[in-house]
Amino acid sequence: MRPDVKRTGLVVALLMAITTFLWSTPFLWTLVASFRPETAGGIGMASLVPDFTPTVENFRNAFESGDFVVYYINTAIVAFGILAVQIVTISLAGYAFARLSFPGRELIFYVFLLQLMLVPPILIVPNLRTIVDLGLYGSLLGVMAPYFASAFGTFLMRQTFRQIPRDFEEAAVIDGAHWWQSLWHVLLPMAKPGLVAFSLVSLMAHWNEFLWPLMVLNEPRTHTLTIGLAMFALSTEGGREWGLLAAGTLLVMAPLLLLFAIFQRQFINSFMFSGLKG
Amino acid sequence: MTTVAEAGSFGAVRAKPVLGHRLRRRSLPYLLLAPSLLLLAAFTYAPILRVAWESLYDQGHATGKSTFVGLGNYAALFADKAFGQSVVNNLIYAAGTVPLSMALALLFALAVQRATRFNAVVRALLLFPSMIPLVAAASLFFFIFLPGVGLFDYYLAKIGVRGANWLGDPDVALWSLIGITVWKNAGYYMLFYLAGLQTLPGEVLEAATIDGCSGWQRLRYVIVPLLAPTTAFVLVIALINVLTQVDHVIVLTKGGPSNSTKLVLYYIYEQAHENFAYGKAAAASLLSVSFLLAMSVFSLKTMERGTHAAS
Secondary structure (H helix, E strand, C coil): CCHHHHHHHHHHHHHHHHHHHHHHHHHHHHHHHHCCCCCHHHCCCCCCCCCCCCCCHHHHHHHHHCCHHHHHHHHHHHHHHHHHHHHHHHHHHHHHHHHCCCCCHHHHHHHHHHHCCCCHHHHHHHHHHHHHHCCCCCCHHHHHHHHCCCHHHHHHHHHHHHCCCCHHHHHHHHCCCCHHHHHHHHHHHHCHHHHHHHHHHHHHHHHHCCHHHHHHCCCHHHCCHHHHHHHHHHHHCCCCCHHHHHHHHHHHHHHHHHHHHHCHHHHHHHHHHHCCCC | CHHHHHCCCHHHHHHHHHHHHHHHHHHHHHHHHHHHHHHHHHHHHHHHHHHHHHCCEEECCCCCCEEECCCHHHHHHHHCHHHHHHHHHHHHHHHHHHHHHHHHHHHHHHHCCCCCHHHHHHHHHHHHHHHCCHHHHHHHHHHHCCCCCCHHHHHHHHCCCCCCCCCCCCCCHHHHHHHHHHHHHHHHHHHHHHHHHHCCCHHHHHHHHHCCCCHHHHHHHHHHHHCHHHHHHHHHHHHHHHHHCCHHHHHHHCCCCCCCCCCHHHHHHHHHHCCCCHHHHHHHHHHHHHHHHHHHHHHHHHHHHHHHHHC
16 A cells, blocks of 8 residues: 555544544433532533542432333334334235236335325324324324334335245245245245344334324323433423433433444444335 | 026136136235225325315314315415524525535545444444434433533633533524534435445546546545435435424424524424414425425435435
8 A cells, every 4th residue: 555545544544533532422421421420510510531430320310200111111112013013014015016916006106105205204283183083192002003004114125025036935836835825934034134124224213203202192101212301301401410311311322222232234234225214 | 607607517616716716816916005005095195185175274273163264374374474484494404404414424434434343433433323312312412502511611611612502592503403413414324325335336436546536536526426326315315304303493492592493394393282273284284295295206216226226
C-alpha cells in the first residue's frame, strides 16, 4: 500500500472513532447515570465520568414506580402475537404469489405492494374508529389487529420461496403430498433465513411502537413499555430523578440491544433485506 | 350435473370428483390470499374510503349526529393557521433531516465498508440508535437538552460555549428534534449504502483510479451516480419516516413552543384525540394519504429495483 493511502486510512479511522464516540454519548450517559447515586440538585448528573460507587437503587425505584413487569408482558404479547399471526398470513400469501398462477395475480400483487407505502401510522384516525366498531378499543388485540397482514412480509416470503428450486416440492408431490404438506415440510424449513429476517424486523418495529398503542390503550394495566416510559419521562419533568429516568430508559432498550448484540449479523442482513418495517 | 350422475353414466361418476378437485385447485390461490386481503381491506383500503367519506361530514361531538358539510372541513383546515404551520414545519423537518442523514449515511458507509474488526464495531455502534424506540431516544434527549445542567450545556460550558433553550425556544426546538432524527436514522440508512456499495462493479472503480481520478472525483462522478437506485430507495423510506414519526414530538414538546414543532401527523393526532375535530382530522389524513399515494406511483418501480439491489 502506498504511504499516502495508508495515511488517509488512518485519518479516516481516527475521524470515525471520534464520530462514533460522539454518536454513542447518549448511551454512555444512560449507562453511567443509571448507576449513579442520587445527587443533590442533580448537579453533575451530566458527567460521563463514573466517579462514584455504582448503585442499583435507580433500577429498583424504576421497577417500583412504573409497572415495568406488566409493561414487559404486554409488549411481549403484542410483539409476539402480531408475529405469530403474520407468519401464517405471509406464508400462505407468499406461497400463492410464488408458486401458483391464477387470474388477477398481477393486480392483487399491486394491491399488496401499494400497502408498503400506505403505512399504518398515516391511518391511525380511521383505524381507531374501526377498532372501536369492532369492540376492541382498550385491548391488546386492538393494538395488534391492523398488523396481522403484512405486505412487506408477503413480498419477502414470495422472494424467498421463489429462490427455492421447484424440484424439492415436485419430489414431495410425486410422493402424494398435499400443497400444505409441501409448504410445511419442504418450503418453510428452507425459507428459514427469510422468516428470521422478517421476525427480527417485525418484533423490533412493534416493540418500539408508541403512537398507535397510545391511542388504543386506555388503562395502565394494558400499557406497553413505550407508553410506560413516556409517562415516566413526563412525570420526571422538573424533578431530580434523572437517574431513575436513565434506568427506566435502559430497561426499555436493554432487550433490543441485547438481541441486537446476539443476532448482529442476522439483524444487519434483515434490515438490508427489508427497508420497510414489518 | 346431478341428473347425469343419477343416470349412472360411468364417465360422469368419474368426472365429478375431478371437477370438484379442479374447482378446489382454482380457488386455492384466493383462499390462501383471503386472510391477508381481508385484513388489508379492513385496515388499509377501507380506512382510506372512510376518511374520504367522513371528511365531508361534520360530527357533532356532543350530539353524535353528523351533517354533510361538503368541503367545509377542508376550508376549515386551510383556514387553521396551526395546520398551515404544521405543513411548513414538516417541510423544514424534511429538508433538515433527509439530506443530512442520507449524506452522513453515505459517508459512514464509505468509511466503514471494508470488513475489519474496527469497522464492525463502528457499524454496530452507529446502528444502535436505530434499534431503540423513538420514545426511548426522546427520553434520553429530554435530559441531554435540559437547559443549564443537561449533557449538552454541561459540556458546552466546559469549552466556554453558552447553550440554548434547546426545546423551549421556538426558533431552536424544531432543529433539536431534527438533530434527534438525524442521530437516530443515519446509521439505519448507512446499511442500505453498505449494501449498495457491495454491488458496485469493481472494474469501474479501478478504471477511475487508474485514470487518475482524485478521491473526490471518484465519489462525485462514479460512486454517487452508480448508487442512484439505492439513494432513491433510501429517499422513499426517509420521506415516509418524515410523515409518520411523531413520537418524539409527543414526548418532548407536544407541538410547542407556540406550534413551532407541530408536524402534520401530530396535528392530526391532536385534532382527533384532543379537540375531537374529527372531520378536520379526516380531511388532513386524506391529504397525507394522497401525498403518499402520489409518491408511491412514482417510486414503485424504483423501490422494486432497490429491494432487488439490497437483497
